[in-house]
Amino acid sequence: AQKVTQAQTEISVVEKEDVTLDCVYETRDTTYYLFWYKQPPSGELVFLIRRNSFDEQNEISGRYSWNFQKSTSSFNFTITASQVVDSAVYFCALSEANNAGNMLTFGGGTRLMVKP
Amino acid sequence: EAQVTQNPRYLITVTGKKLTVTCSQNMNHEYMSWYRQDPGLGLRQIYYSMNVEVTDKGDVPEGYKVSRKEKRNFPLILESPSPNQTSLYFCASSRKDRGFTEAFFGQGTRLTVV
Numbered sequence: 001a002q003k004v005t006q007a008q009t010e011i012s013v014v015e016k017e018d019v020t021l022d023c024v025y026e027t028r029d030t031t032y033y034l035f036w037y038k039q040p041p042s043g044e045l046v047f048l049i050r051r052n053s054f055d056e057q058n059e060i061s062g063r064y065s066w067n068f069q070k071s072t073s074s075f076n077f078t079i080t081a082s083q084v085v086d087s088a089v090y091f092c093a094l095s096e097a098n099n100a101g102n103m104l105t106f107g108g109g110t111r112l113m114v115k116p
Numbered sequence: 117e118a119q120v121t122q123n124p125r126y127l128i129t130v131t132g133k134k135l136t137v138t139c140s141q142n143m144n145h146e147y148m149s150w151y152r153q154d155p156g157l158g159l160r161q162i163y164y165s166m167n168v169e170v171t172d173k174g175d176v177p178e179g180y181k182v183s184r185k186e187k188r189n190f191p192l193i194l195e196s197p198s199p200n201q202t203s204l205y206f207c208a209s210s211r212k213d214r215g216f217t218e219a220f221f222g223q224g225t226r227l228t229v230v
Contacts, residue, residue: 101172106160
């Protein structure tokens with residue numbers, strides 16, 4: 001069965017600090033997909049990134065970067081020079097290629113608070 | 117604009133009073149799902165649909181029903197709501213693809229059952 005663990009339930013940083021959100025996953029499939037979503041205080045879910053299991057290249061998008069390591073089953077998310085607008089709940093999610101209905105298994109989320 | 121639309125956004129109801137939360141997508145996606153979000157548990161899938169008239173249970177289907185009579189619509193039905201169904205609900209849609217594509221989520225429906 002698939003499982004996603006986000007051990008950090010809450011993180012508080014001061015603006016301009018770098019912060020890393022951890023995500024560890026479990027799956028028996030060799031083909032799977034990993035995602036990060038952002039949920040700002042307004043409540044909607046905003047897609048940030050998708051990675052498939054065959055692509056271990058790290059990705060950078062502006063102040064955001066993602067580190068995918070199959071050896072440790074981790075898909076960590078780093079925000080560089082955090083800003084107040086980054087305050088949100090962040091979810092890591094996993095989908096196995098063989099599961100019907102494209103079901104996403106979510107971690108419990110990490111609430112990030114960036115203080116000015 | 118590509119979007120998933122849920123209604124209502126907020127709903128307070130009483131135990132046992134049947135309700136329906138509507139979901140509509142304009143992207144011609146085959147797959148649609150319902151999730152509920154509870155503190156510390158993330159989102160959990162309730163039901164999903166792979167196409168018209170094809171639906172199946174997710175992880176937490178008890179107390180819910182769905183139907184998929186048209187491709188764009190996927191309503192969530194609570195025949196007899198109970199307080200443990202108080203939650204934030206999201207509808208999602210995605211393409212049927214060889215490689216899984218990202219899901220598009222509605223804005224959420226906050227349901228309170230008293």
